[in-house]
Amino acid sequence: MFAFILSRVLQSLPVLFTVALISFAMFAYVGDPVAIMLGQDFTEAQRQALVKDLGLDQPFWVQFATFLGNAVQGEFGLSYRLSRPVADLIAERAPATLELALTAATLALLIGVPMGVYTGLYRNSWLSRFFLTFSLVGVSLPTFLIGILLILVFAVWLGVLPSFGRGDTVKIGWWSTGFLTWTGIKALILPSITLGLFQLTLIMRLVRAEMLEVLRVDYIKFARARGLPNRAVHFGHALKNTLVPVITIVGLQLGAIIAFAIVTETVFQWPGMGLLFIQSVNQADIPVMAAYLLLISALFVTINLIVDLLYYAVDPRLRIGRGQGAH
């Protein structure tokens, strides 16, 4: 088991290295940080001092090595825009994004899976048809439009939910959470629906397709022929066999949720990493952008690892036979 995890971690290193290289290349080729940081009036001496300070006089690979070394220690330098350590900025913003993404993913799973099972089992019922039609909306409407529509209905017309911000938050150590206040929870509702709707419909359609597939296979027929109750056949035998593809997609989608929180955070002015990233892009705040990209890729790698481990837990065929080799 440990060897498996280790090999997966090693396999992901090239990916992380490549992303690091790309992030770093932005420093070298996009914008001129010195010009940005100095503003309009400066002397040549000031400029040279800053260049030296930022290590920009060093050769590319030395700069990259320094960047990597710092990144491993969570050190991404100063934001050009805010002149504060990037690590601090990210730590400040991460809880907002992670809580939003987690809520969205949970909604998508808790609603998407049962809807998928239902539409798979009763594919001709009118409720299934309704779910499927509804899922087309989730798949085809762009996220920002869904967000704006929700704001229009629930914030502008009905006035029951806030249209922007996180509401009140509570500090637990360095983590600020919105889960513990009423306004915090209310503020989460519209953004998490906006963010999770696409994944919800995706999961529903996936589970439905997998259920339809699995319900036709021989071992389900045999389970019925053994007289097992429907509940055991549908949930014990069929649903469990749909889990491997579902875990794969959900894992990938969780990464996507966090990455695409950018749009939702912009629509709802949600003070998370996505908003930070967009603001940084506008001002060519390279250190923040680099850190964000690295963080997101590290997240994807971690999620992939967890997905692999879940495969192991679900499917015994993957567990055994490594040593024995025989099948």
Next chain:
Amino acid sequence: MSGQNPLLEVRHLRVEFPTRRGTLVALDDVSFTIAAGEVLGVVGESGAGKSMTGAAIIGLLEPPGRIAGGEIRLDGKRIDNLRYEDMRRIRGKDIGAIFQDPLTTLNPLYTVGRQLAETMTTHLPITPAEARKRAIGWLDLVGIPAAAQRIDSYPHEFSGGMRQRVVIALALCAEPRLIVADEPTTALDVSIQAQIIALLKSLAREKGTAMMLVTHDMGVIAETADRVAVMYAGRIAEIGPVRNVVKQASHPYTVGLMGSIPPLDRRVERLAQIDGAMPRLSAIPKGCAYNPRCPKSFARCAQDRPDLLPAGPTQAACWLYADGEGAKNV
């Protein structure tokens, strides 16, 4: 039949598939009985309706297929019109089923022990601990070596032959009185087919379980079955005691099937090939469905459809026996 109800009685069974192009009749007027402890072999070319008959009996026809007529009785009680939940209680408990491919009939995500135990606790009033004990007993009985250790193994850890043994244990573990075995050895290595049939036969005999055994292997039929039903295009062409059907068939189709039986000292392994093909369900000819291929066909054959008629020791759906004498003039 000695006045008593046969264990299974299928009467005038008709199975239809509604399609966009009209209704297909997959089974038409199929009637037969199976007595307690009896083995009925079912043979016929691919598409004749053998699996369909089995599926109708266990109440698992695939929609849109449905029973459109006739009745199926178990112990004299109708089971073809039961609600799903009532029929479910009969499946596994009174009628077990064995499918063709053991590689796909076991759920890959559960141990064989769990699958056995869940079948037993569904139908029998026993505790999970007792079920587990019995599961080991069943694995042992079907010839899995070191059953106590293998009980927590997953299906993929067994060979094909061993998996079919597990399937047999699963079909028998709630002690049903009838087993529907649909080509239980077709997917297996030739070298282990005989072992599996022998196991099935001895267990059925030991437990007094009746069996509907679908197979293409005439050798298996000759060794295992008490009676044989020959199916053609969704109907029974001939049915009777095994030695009569195999050695002195009455229906021209059966004769064709057995026809190219080589000299007596060689066993009949496979059904013989007959010229032409069985008609598709959408194009079953008028009159006797076999008439375009039948060497004995005469005028009436293209007009009316024959029902099963007494033909010596067997019954055959053929106008050659319309005189009622059962004369064997083939």
